[in-house]
Amino acid sequence: MPPNYSGQNLRGRSFKGQNLTGANFSKADIRGANFSNAILKGADFTGAKAGLQKRWVIGLLIVSCLLSAISGFLSIFIGVLVAFIFDFQNTKNFVTGIVFLVMVAVFFIVTSRKGLTTDLAAFAFAFAFVFVFAKVFAVAGAFAFAVSVSGAFAFAFAGARAVAGAVSVAVAGAVAGAVAGARVGAVAGDFARVFAFAGAFVFAVSGVFLVFSAYIGWRSLAGDEKDAWVRSFALAFAATGGTSFRNADLTDVDFTGASLKNTDFRKANLTRTRFYEAKKLDFARVDDTILTKLAVLKLLVTGNGRGKSYADANLKGANLIGADLKEANLKNADISEATFQGACLEWVNLTLTQAVNTNFTSAKMTGACVEAWNIESTTKLDNVDCRFVYLLEYPKPETDDRERRPSSGDFQPGEFTKLFEEVLNTVDLIFRNGIDWKAFVNAFQNVQNQNEDTELALQSIENKGDGVVVVKVGVPDGADKQKIHSDFTQNYQLALQAVEEKYKAQLQAKDEQIIIYCQQSGDMKEIISLLASKPINVYNNQENQNMTNSNDASRKINIGSVGGDFNASGQALNLGEISGTVTNTINELPKSDEPEKPGIKELLTQLQTAIEADTNLGEEDKAEALEQVKALAEAGKNPQEGAMQKAAKTAMKILKGTISGLPSAATLVEECGKLLPLISGFLGLG
Numbered sequence: 001m002p003p004n005y006s007g008q009n010l011r012g013r014s015f016k017g018q019n020l021t022g023a024n025f026s027k028a029d030i031r032g033a034n035f036s037n038a039i040l041k042g043a044d045f046t047g048a049k050a051g052l053q054k055r056w057v058i059g060l061l062i063v064s065c066l067l068s069a070i071s072g073f074l075s076i077f078i079g080v081l082v083a084f085i086f087d088f089q090n091t092k093n094f095v096t097g098i099v100f101l102v103m104v105a106v107f108f109i110v111t112s113r114k115g116l117t118t119d120l121a122a123f124a125f126a127f128a129f130v131f132v133f134a135k136v137f138a139v140a141g142a143f144a145f146a147v148s149v150s151g152a153f154a155f156a157f158a159g160a161r162a163v164a165g166a167v168s169v170a171v172a173g174a175v176a177g178a179v180a181g182a183r184v185g186a187v188a189g190d191f192a193r194v195f196a197f198a199g200a201f202v203f204a205v206s207g208v209f210l211v212f213s214a215y216i217g218w219r220s221l222a223g224d225e226k227d228a229w230v231r232s233f234a235l236a237f238a239a240t241g242g243t244s245f246r247n248a249d250l251t252d253v254d255f256t257g258a259s260l261k262n263t264d265f266r267k268a269n270l271t272r273t274r275f276y277e278a279k280k281l282d283f284a285r286v287d288d289t290i291l292t293k294l295a296v297l298k299l300l301v302t303g304n305g306r307g308k309s310y311a312d313a314n315l316k317g318a319n320l321i322g323a324d325l326k327e328a329n330l331k332n333a334d335i336s337e338a339t340f341q342g343a344c345l346e347w348v349n350l351t352l353t354q355a356v357n358t359n360f361t362s363a364k365m366t367g368a369c370v371e372a373w374n375i376e377s378t379t380k381l382d383n384v385d386c387r388f389v390y391l392l393e394y395p396k397p398e399t400d401d402r403e404r405r406p407s408s409g410d411f412q413p414g415e416f417t418k419l420f421e422e423v424l425n426t427v428d429l430i431f432r433n434g435i436d437w438k439a440f441v442n443a444f445q446n447v448q449n450q451n452e453d454t455e456l457a458l459q460s461i462e463n464k465g466d467g468v469v470v471v472k473v474g475v476p477d478g479a480d481k482q483k484i485h486s487d488f489t490q491n492y493q494l495a496l497q498a499v500e501e502k503y504k505a506q507l508q509a510k511d512e513q514i515i516i517y518c519q520q521s522g523d524m525k526e527i528i529s530l531l532a533s534k535p536i537n538v539y540n541n542q543e544n545q546n547m548t549n550s551n552d553a554s555r556k557i558n559i560g561s562v563g564g565d566f567n568a569s570g571q572a573l574n575l576g577e578i579s580g581t582v583t584n585t586i587n588e589l590p591k592s593d594e595p596e597k598p599g600i601k602e603l604l605t606q607l608q609t610a611i612e613a614d615t616n617l618g619e620e621d622k623a624e625a626l627e628q629v630k631a632l633a634e635a636g637k638n639p640q641e642g643a644m645q646k647a648a649k650t651a652m653k654i655l656k657g658t659i660s661g662l663p664s665a666a667t668l669v670e671e672c673g674k675l676l677p678l679i680s681g682f683l684g685l686g
Contacts, residue, residue, distance in 0.1 A: 498660035
């Protein structure tokens with residue numbers, strides 16, 4: 001039986017690291033209790049009271065009051081520095097007053113518009129300004145900055161602890177004192193004279209600083225992103241000694257109606273944790289959770305997000321049972337593992353949302369837009385109340401068609417779920433820069449081999465435009481979609497890389513062929529010059545003719561080249577012709593002296609046979625592979641020649657690129673794995 005602590009006084013108790021699954025803490029006083037690293041799955045904290053114990057409250061108030069007194073004095077000191085503007089008889093003091101007045105004005109303006117973080121840059125400029133006009137007050141920029149930052153932080157903490165005025169002044173003075181103390185003695189003599197006619201002004205400036213600090217603190221607590229760090233620090237300080245759920249597992253825990261002020265939820269697992277009508281949750285420390293964004297926090301507490309935008313929001317694991325999200329925008333939001341049981345999702349925008357393992361049981365979804373939402377078999381759509389949905393966020397160009405489903409009429413009970421059953425059993429493969437079908441086929445075959453127990457089937461191929469192609473692969477119930485998707489992505493990238501390497505090798509081969517041709521062209525010119533003065537003997541089946549030129553276009557001139565044949569007549573060579581040519585070239589190589597130890601001729605013959613027998617290669621790939629075998633045979637005639645070695649290396653690269661796209665279990669892959677290293681050794685390729 002789970003433990004029952006309902007209504008008990010558990011102040012200061014430690015439950016650190018304990019397994020309290022299903023425990024009942026309803027209406028218990030858990031102020032100051034420690035639940036760090038505890039397992040609290042399904043626990044009930046409804047109506048519980050968390051936060052600080054009284055002794056911690058008193059201690060923090062005392063510290064706040066002490067700091068407040070120091071801060072009050074230093075705020076007046078800032079007023080004195082600015083009040084030097086009324087000392088017309090002393091030029092140095094007058095300039096100093098003007099400089100400080102400008103700096104304070106700049107500080108107020110920049111902070112109010114851009115936040116305290118940006119104000120640091122503004123004060124860098126202000127500091128330089130002071131240095132130029134009054135070197136003796138070069139630390140003033142940092143001084144004023146510290147005062148305002150501290151005051152804002154103090155007020156934020158005060159909001160969390162209900163001691164706003166005291167701490168606002170206190171922290172400001174504590175930080176500012178370190179900078180300004182060095183100047184107190186220097187200006188003490190001038191203080192009395194200036195204060196005689198500017199005392200009211202001094203207190204006015206001090207009051208403005210305190211009020212402005214209070215404004216920054218209020219703004220940070222209201223959720224202004226410009227001063228989010230101020231709020232963070234204040235809440236962290238206020239939660240010291242409070243109830244701690246740090247790193248605890250709070251899956252399916254119910255905090256309905258609980259008071260959670262000054263509670264630490266850092267790094268807690270908040271999957272489907274219920275915060276409906278929880279009190280003072282915005283004064284809890286919630287770093288590294290989905291509660292970091294105030295908009296999300298308020299949604300979980302109130303359950304009301306009607307018409308609001310949560311685009312790109314992190315709602316992973318959110319508990320929104322019965323929530324009102326009618327006409328809300330959840331585009332590109334992560335709602336994985338969240339629960340929307342009984343929620344109103346009518347006309348909600350679910351475009352591109354991640355809804356893996358999300359519970360929509362009994363939700364109302366009429367008019368929802370579900371374009372490209374990511375759901376799978378773990379997504380629950382049982383008993384969804386839906387008359388129709390839209391598959392497009394925006395109408396097709398020059399139409400008002402958003403692909404309504406059903407196209408006319410309404411869904412009958414259960415039809416909505418059936419419509420998406422096919423989607424639930426598919427893996428979507430998205431290609432954003434087009435698709436290489438050769439690489440795709442190779443990757444698909446490899447994934448099928450790696451997942452032999454899972455039957456894969458291509459269901460559809462959709463061209464989304466702008467180079468985006470979506471391929472839907474059907475999988476059976478219970479299939480590991482994440483693994484299949486990961487396997488395919490990895491295999492496709494490898495196959496794509498192999499294809500690219502193959503193309504690069506082919507281009508390199510053609511470049512090398514051109515170089516070799518150019519090297520040989522000088523000799524060819526001499527031969528042509530020699531033969532130009534002699535008649536050409538052409539033999540045919542009819543007769544032997546002696547002629548100096550001929551217009552017979554039926555003749556075919558074959559110019560041998562490394563890696564392939566150049567067909568001057570333009571006639572295409574079929575696979576049989578290529579195979580015969582390769583065989584003839586190999587037969588020109590010497591046989592091995594040792595019958596039991598194959599030589600280059602025997603190895604190339606085995607390679608040729610393996611290529612011709614392979615069923616995974618198309619005719620084009622076979623022809624290309626055979627051309628490379630021929631190139632290796634040509635190189636085998638004179639392996640020491642530099643040009644031949646270079647051509648052989650290129651041929652080896654192309655062969656490796658060709659087989660890299662084949663299944664690893666293919667016979668040709670195994671044969672090449674054995675033969676290519678031996679051939680490389682014979683040719684001295686290393």
